[in-house]
Amino acid sequence: MRHQQLITNLAPDGRGFALAISCSKQLEHGSRATLMLAERLFRIDVVPALDSLRTIVRNLSSGELELLPSHHTVPGTNAASGDAVRYEPARAEMGFRLRTAAETIAVSVTIGTVRLVEHGVTRISAQAIIRQLGPDEAVPAA
Amino acid sequence: LSSVRDPADVVHLAGAVEVEVGAPERELLRALAGRLVVTVGIGDGGSAYAVISHSGAGPVPCVSAPGSVDPVAEIAPEGTKVAMTAGQNPPVPVQLQLGPLSPEALGDGSGPAVEVVTLVLSVELGSDGEATFIGQSIGGWAL
Numbered sequence: 001m002r003h004q005q006l007i008t009n010l011a012p013d014g015r016g017f018a019l020a021i022s023c024s025k026q027l028e029h030g031s032r033a034t035l036m037l038a039e040r041l042f043r044i045d046v047v048p049a050l051d052s053l054r055t056i057v058r059n060l061s062s063g064e065l066e067l068l069p070s071h072h073t074v075p076g077t078n079a080a081s082g083d084a085v086r087y088e089p090a091r092a093e094m095g096f097r098l099r100t101a102a103e104t105i106a107v108s109v110t111i112g113t114v115r116l117v118e119h120g121v122t123r124i125s126a127q128a129i130i131r132q133l134g135p136d137e138a139v140p141a142a
Numbered sequence: 143l144s145s146v147r148d149p150a151d152v153v154h155l156a157g158a159v160e161v162e163v164g165a166p167e168r169e170l171l172r173a174l175a176g177r178l179v180v181t182v183g184i185g186d187g188g189s190a191y192a193v194i195s196h197s198g199a200g201p202v203p204c205v206s207a208p209g210s211v212d213p214v215a216e217i218a219p220e221g222t223k224v225a226m227t228a229g230q231n232p233p234v235p236v237q238l239q240l241g242p243l244s245p246e247a248l249g250d251g252s253g254p255a256v257e258v259v260t261l262v263l264s265v266e267l268g269s270d271g272e273a274t275f276i277g278q279s280i281g282g283w284a285l
Binding site: 006010089 | 235
């Protein structure tokens with residue numbers, strides 16, 4: 001399956017680069033695929049199951065990967081409208097940072113899923129906000 | 143949405159509706175506390191489409207990926223029509239990324255800014271003239 005994603009540069013906030021990545025994949029349960037790729041930074045693979053979604057963060061940078069506790073991730077909720085309940089929509093959040101002596105890359109990812117049972121696949125869509133911070137700069141609370 | 147304390151906090155909204163050929167458009171998604179609306183329809187020729195509109199003062203930039211017939215470069219407040227492909231199994235969704243958005247882009251600027259909104263929309267044609275649209279919106283005020 002060809003990997004496709006959308007990338008937009010955001011206002012750099014005066015500290016460094018910032019960008020957003022959006023992507024969507026439809027996967028059979030148990031299969032593993034790359035959901036998101038930030039070149040030279042990280043790759044996120046996903047494995048959907050009937051009752052869960054496994055995510056794997058691959059560090060492609062020279063920095064140290066640090067997964068952030070849940071209070072650093074985006075607050076908010078998940079909702080369904082119309083007939084969407086039958087597709088069992090769900091949401092997950094993850095946050096991590098890549099740290100070197102010179103910089104910190106802060107990443108916040110929102111993942112939304114819907115199950116297309118008749119096709120035997122789960123649609124996994126995601127949006128990531130990636131910001132370059134100074135080396136000792138605190139990751140802004142979401 | 144009755145269990146949501148504040149609709150503006152919704153960071154993943156999923157919607158699904160069925161539309162018959164030639165029937166009036168139906169609302170698929172109402173995101174960002176109603177400031178971003180997606181309606182869908184099927185033309186008389188069987189072509190599926192979505193119309194994305196917002197409450198901002200001017201067009202917002204947008205990028206798109208396969209699932210739409212044509213690239214989408216911006217979304218107008220009054221609505222931009224996005225032609226969608228159908229007939230594939232499973233349906234191939236159109237991916238849209240709206241942004242970067244200024245605080246004024248999708249409203250009056252009074253609330254915290256939304257930087258980017260991701261829309262994923264698909265359509266599946268049924269055998270008896272109806273089409274099922276499924277949509278996801280990712281991104282909320284809390285970014």
